[in-house]
Amino acid sequence: MAGKILVLFAHPLLERSRANKALISAYQQHGACTFHDLYEEYPLFDVDIEREQQLLLEHDIIIWHHPLYWYSCPPLLKQWIDMVLTVGWAYGPGGTALRGKKLIQVITSGGSEAVYQHDGSNRYTIQEFLRPFEQTARLCKMQYLPPFVVHGTHRLDEATLLVFRVALGELLDSLHSDDHSATDWAQYPTIHHFLATRAAL
Ligand SMILES: Cc1cc2nc3c(=O)[nH]c(=O)nc-3n(C[C@H](O)[C@H](O)[C@H](O)COP(=O)(O)O)c2cc1C
Structure with a gap:
């Protein structure tokens, strides 16, 4: 069954973005994606809970797309999580609204892959x-897939960003067509480790 994809995008400084601006064009070119720019929708952080829950119900695959800020997400995505994933709806007794949906994070980081190692800085x-995001998804009975991570954004040239944008498009195709790669992906630390086995990343 073809899945509908909801992209919850959180970048407080999109006008100054290079990496994410390049990546999000993949969503705009993909027919199965609803692109939802949280800072555009809720500049005052007044998240509309009913509207967001309805959007979640209408989609099968949820993407949290954000730059890494202080080893976490920008604050509006945290606000969204705090407000929208309510007890009795998303988790806890009777909280089954999100059961079986897939959740994936698309992340950009200034730090290189090398610094995100146990012997790195x-x-x-x-x-x-x-892990807090992974466990949030699990508590809500969603299937948490390995993240799609673009490291070392400050040093990436336009050609490399384009390669990641194309890889993200490939990921969207796989998610949408539900070609069972979700099971294959589970054994890789990040989605692009998986994609690298199939394409020239
Ligand atoms: C407030 C702030 C906090 C950041 N924290 C981190 C961090 O914890 N780890 C990291 O690798 N990069 C960090 N960065 C770098 C961003 O992740 C990086 O600039 C961003 O992913 C680049 O994407 P963009 O061109 O779309 O803005 C931070 C940047 C800002 C502005």
């Missing part, structure tokens, strides 16, 4: 920093 891997 950040001491932990990206997957370790993302």
